[in-house]
Amino acid sequence: MRPAQDNQGSFLGRISIRRNQFVDVNNEQEQEDLELFQKHIADRFTELLSPPSQQPPSDETNTVASVAATDQIMSVTWLRKLMDVFLCCEAEFKAILLMGRDPTQISKPPFDRLVPEMLDRSIKALDICTAVVNGIDSVRHYQRLAEIAVAALEQRPLGDGNVRRAKRALANLVVALSLEDKENVSGGGGGGGGGNKTTERSWSFGRRSGGSSAASKGGATIGQLKSSSWSVGRNWSAAKQIHAMATNLTPPRGNEAAGLPQPMFIMSTVLVFVMWVLTAAVPCQERSGLANHLPVPPKHLNWAQSLIGIHEKIGDEWKKKEKKGSAGLMEEMTRMEKLGHSLIEFADGFHYPAEKDAAESATAQVAEMAEICRRMEEELVPLQQQIREVFHRIVRSRAEILEVLEQAGKLSAPVV
Amino acid sequence: MAEFESMIPVPGVKNHVFEACHHVVKALRASDNNLDANLRKLLSDLESHLSTFGIVDTKVEDTGFSEIQERFKEALKRILSWETNQSMILEAGLSEADQFFQALYEVHTVLMGFKSLPIKTSRKEKDVYNQATVALDIAMLRLEKELCDVLYQYKQHAQPEYLAVSSRGKDIVYDESFVSLDDEVVIEASSHKDDEHIAGFQNADLVDPSVLPHIKAIANAMFACEYGRAFCEAFIRVRREALDEYMFTLEMERFSCVDVLKMEWDVLNVAMRKWTRVVKIITQIYLASEKQLCEQILGDFESKSFACFIEISKDTILSLLSFGEAVALRSCQPEMLERFLSMYEGSAEILLDVDNLFPDETGSFLRMGFHELSKKLADRTTATFLKFKDAIASAESSRPFPGGGIHHLTRYVMNYLKLLPEYTDTLNSLLQNINVEDSIPEKTGQDIRPSTFSPTAKHLRSIVSVLESNLERKAQLYADESLKFIFMMNNFHYMVQKVKGSELKHLFGDEWMRKHIARYQHNVTDYERSTWSSTLALLRDNNSVSTLRERCRLFCLAFDDVYKSQTRWSVPDPELRDDLHISTSVKVVQSYRGFLGRNAARIGEKHIRYKCEDIENMLLDLFECLPSPRSLRSSRRR
Structure with missing residues (x-):
């Protein structure tokens, strides 16, 4: 977290401060806190939108050394930063909401409506966390396919057999990367029916004699390793949850805009946004339509500028990809797909012994792919753990809020 | 090979x-x-x-x-x-x-x-x-x-007996939610923990042992040719599917947090019960066997063996954890106490197994997941326990309970408490730091069991004290003083019976028992005094204000009144009812017989409405919870 006094605070003056019924005794202190909160949100997302140390976008063909800035939007590093940002915002928000506050205050209107709505959103976010943790498992599967291809193509001298093996892995990889979640999930079982698109769990008990046809054809599996078609629950849909989280999310108006409803609105917006980004990044159970429909906060809100900026970037990318299908927008996956296609091209044209030029350009691509795998190896599991951490944090905060509400209930209940 | x-x-x-x-x-x-x-x-x-x-x-x-x-x-x-x-x-x-x-x-x-x-x-x-x-x-x-x-x-499943999900599935009483108590007829049911037979398990062979050398040879060949990754991918895929299939056989469905929070109590109850069972089977039997399989096949490539095991089990483990976490999100309803207790107990019981399954860094998040969940469930269980007590304290009625019988609350609470001695150790550890007021002063001595003053015992007695206070308040709703005593007698008797007939007796202790028996016996005396002393006073000789004939008439009228109301009262316990009949009969019939013996001639037979036998027979109708007052004459029976 940055120190409170900061040179970016100039917009603070423009926020009109009005006294109203929601502002309690420590009116000025509270106003200050609220403004600081907004400023921190703005700062954090600005940094996410354009990291201070960002290099000029590197040439795609420019290989390992300059392989894009590691914290480019949607890269795994960036996603981890996003999780940190979320945790910081959340901690600060909770302090504003609960610290030193009279419990009865958040049980009175309009909070009797706003607080339950917020808690409801947090429950939905929990399920999204679960789905995303699962989705990252799929990404780890892609990583392993890529590693197989890399290992095969690194063989020297490169023989037809190595290329054959790499091509098989790459073919599985690019198919998996371009599949939308629905197909992705049930195709993953591998053994059985291949392109099984049922939404119910499809158990392949009758496999005993059939053997594993897909395995014999393809070696590694198409799609994910997930053999259940839902990771969260029957008929659960990320898209529906995100929509439901966003439906009653409207900026506070009038008197409310200067009080506690404002940070509540901000935090909820951040929550919905972060969950939306996660579902965009990795395979996630049922997310159709999410590319287009995420209500964003009004543009005139200062704290929201960078968040809107990020949203637009991701949204544009998503819309492009949605048509041809994509397992996720994680930057590494996108690059993996591109490299996968061009290495397949190389493999298709390969004749033993390798021609020097072709081999050299392939070497560079293989090195880049290896670099992506390395980064995934380093960062995917920590990302998973951060998301679990987010999960636990949301649970804790919810419990603390409920506790305060219960206290408030006791205080306001008539003494028998 | x-x-x-x-x-x-x-x-x-x-x-x-x-x-x-x-x-x-x-x-x-x-x-x-x-x-x-x-x-x-x-x-x-x-x-x-x-x-x-x-x-x-x-x-x-x-x-x-x-x-x-x-x-x-x-x-x-x-x-x-x-x-x-x-x-x-x-x-x-x-x-x-x-x-x-x-x-x-x-x-x-x-x-x-x-x-x-x-x-x-x-x-x-x-x-x-x-x-x-x-x-x-x-x-x-x-x-x-x-x-x-x-x-x-050559896939094999864990022993079929582990597979059978208990068909018992439901405890009638405890599927009731606490709030619906007042209107429901409560059927008593005994409950058992349905997982006793899991004890004494052994690792199972998940793949026919005779083919292991062949699989191992494949592994060795593929690893030697640098196809180890491909081997692991295929191995993980097939074994993970086998695990999913096993979970499916165990009927363990996945639920989102949203689902769990919305779930009706009866559905949730079944799901919680299932979870408790499945989490044990999976960690103690299935995964232990799976790990052994991985080691048998990939033991030469140690890190691979463990990495594969984690990949195979992770998804299932996470789904089990997430159900537990989702349940812990629910506000604690008192009826969830036993389910929470058994979930907590289950989660605590497997911690050691989980530590063994995932001993090192790679699996630490799964291991930690279980430890955290167990803590969370402990908190929820304690909170639910206290909530249970609060709920008893605040379960108020606006109308007197008809017939003065055993109140549903008493039944519910006592039957619920009967389930708890099984969890004494768990409860002791959860409750040891929570102070509570005890109705029995702590004693030590040779004839005192230590369990009588364990944290659990103290808390259970305190729950019953809360119940007693609540019953006192309910008793005040009766207009008829005598019915108040019958009500208290019935309920205290019921409590004593439940304690006596179960493991609760070791927790509640002899002194509690003595006090409570004395309490309902006192109610009997109080009842007799309040109903009969004024009526029987009419039969005493020293009363010379009115004529004998008038006194006899007044007695019969008073008796009719008692008969009319008290035949509708209820003493559900047959022995208690018999005792009450006998002691009432002894007093009333003897007094009446004496009165008639001394005065029958002077009163004149046609003015004596009831013979001694009539009184005796009619007294047997009291407390039979008869639907409507009988017409007095036709009611003579037996």
Whole structure:
């Protein structure tokens, strides 16, 4: 977290401060806190939108050394930063909401409506966390396919057999990367029916004699390793949850805009946004339509500028990809797909012994792919753990809020 | 099957073989000649391979390129012959399998030989190398298929008895939610923890042990040829599916947090019960066996063995954790106490198993997940316990309970408490730091069981005290003083019976029992005084204000009133009812008989409405909870 006094605070003056019924005794202190909160949100997302140390976008063909800035939007590093940002915002928000506050205050209107709505959103976010943790498992599967291809193509001298093996892995990889979640999930079982698109769990008990046809054809599996078609629950849909989280999310108006409803609105917006980004990044159970429909906060809100900026970037990318299908927008996956296609091209044209030029350009691509795998190896599991951490944090905060509400209930209940 | 690795004649490898043999010899010495069948088989396989090994080794050294080429062609033919053959190599017999591995070995030799050659090689040699890479890939793909087929075909499940999900499924009383109590007729049911028979499990063979050497040979071959990743991918995929299938057989469905929070109590109850069972079976039996399988097959590649195990189990573990976490999100309803207790107990019980399953860094998040969940469930359980007490304290009624019988609240609470002694240890640990007021002063002594003053005992007594206060308040709702006593008597008697007839007696202790028996006996006395003392006073001789005839008439009128109201009262316990009948009868009939004996002549027979036998018979109708007042005359029976 940055120190409170900061040179970016100039917009603070423009926020009109009005006294109203929601502002309690420590009116000025509270106003200050609220403004600081907004400023921190703005700062954090600005940094996410354009990291201070960002290099000029590197040439795609420019290989390992300059392989894009590691914290480019949607890269795994960036996603981890996003999780940190979320945790910081959340901690600060909770302090504003609960610290030193009279419990009865958040049980009175309009909070009797706003607080339950917020808690409801947090429950939905929990399920999204679960789905995303699962989705990252799929990404780890892609990583392993890529590693197989890399290992095969690194063989020297490169023989037809190595290329054959790499091509098989790459073919599985690019198919998996371009599949939308629905197909992705049930195709993953591998053994059985291949392109099984049922939404119910499809158990392949009758496999005993059939053997594993897909395995014999393809070696590694198409799609994910997930053999259940839902990771969260029957008929659960990320898209529906995100929509439901966003439906009653409207900026506070009038008197409310200067009080506690404002940070509540901000935090909820951040929550919905972060969950939306996660579902965009990795395979996630049922997310159709999410590319287009995420209500964003009004543009005139200062704290929201960078968040809107990020949203637009991701949204544009998503819309492009949605048509041809994509397992996720994680930057590494996108690059993996591109490299996968061009290495397949190389493999298709390969004749033993390798021609020097072709081999050299392939070497560079293989090195880049290896670099992506390395980064995934380093960062995917920590990302998973951060998301679990987010999960636990949301649970804790919810419990603390409920506790305060219960206290408030006791205080306001008539003494028998 | 012999170690494929050790057959590869690459410089440096020989030393490894040498060292490995040393180890084997040492280990054999240490084993005191006690070899199990598997090991014995392994060693004899090794022996048979050694015999071929010698021949190969000399030939490689002695022959020229053309001979290598010849042998490679043979090997290629063999490998290709299996490429299209869909049946299992294993089923073609051991020697067939051996020949396949031998062919693979030839191919591998060519590859390794070529790699160690100086850069300048002939076109012909290069071609052979290239063909060898292809042959190797074909063989590896074939082995991958073989691996999947064998794993499917020889898959076994954990013992069927673990599979049976209890059909008991429901406890009638405890499916009731606490709030619906007042209107419901409560059927008593005994409950058992349904997982007793899980105790004493053993690891199961998840794959037929007879095919393990074959699978191991595949693993060794694939790892030696740098296809270890492909092996792991296929292995994980098939085993993960087997686990999913097992979960499906256990009927463990996945629910989102949103689902769990919305769930009706009866559905949730069943799901919680199932979870408690499944989490034990999965961690203590299934995953323990799975880990053993991974070690048996991939033990030589230790890190791989563990990585595979985690990949196989992770998804299922996370789904179990997430149900537990979702349940802990619910506000604690008092009726969830026992379910929470058993979930908590289950989660605490498996912690050691989980620690063993995931001992190191890679699995730490799964291990931590369970520890955190267990803590969370402990909190929820304690909170629910306290909530249970609050709920009893605040379960107010606005109308008097009809007939003065045993209130549903008493039934519910006492039957619920009966479930808790099974969890005494767990409860002790949860409640030890929570102070509570006890109705019995703490004592020690030879005849006092320590359990009587355990945290659980104190808290249970305190719950019953809360119940008692609540009943006192309910009793105040009766307009009729006597009915108040009957109500209290019934309920206290019920409490005593429930304590006496269950494990609760050791917790509640003798002193509690004595006090409470005295309490309801006192209610009996109070009742008799309040109902009968004024009525019987009419029969006493010293009362000379009115005439005998008038007193007799007044007595019968008063008796009618008592009869009319008290036949509708209820004393559900037959013994208690009998006792009450007898003691009432003794007092009333004796007084009446005495009165008539002394005064019948003076009153005149036609003014005596009831004979002694009438009174005696009619008294038997009291507390029978009759639907409407009987017409007095016709009611004489027995």
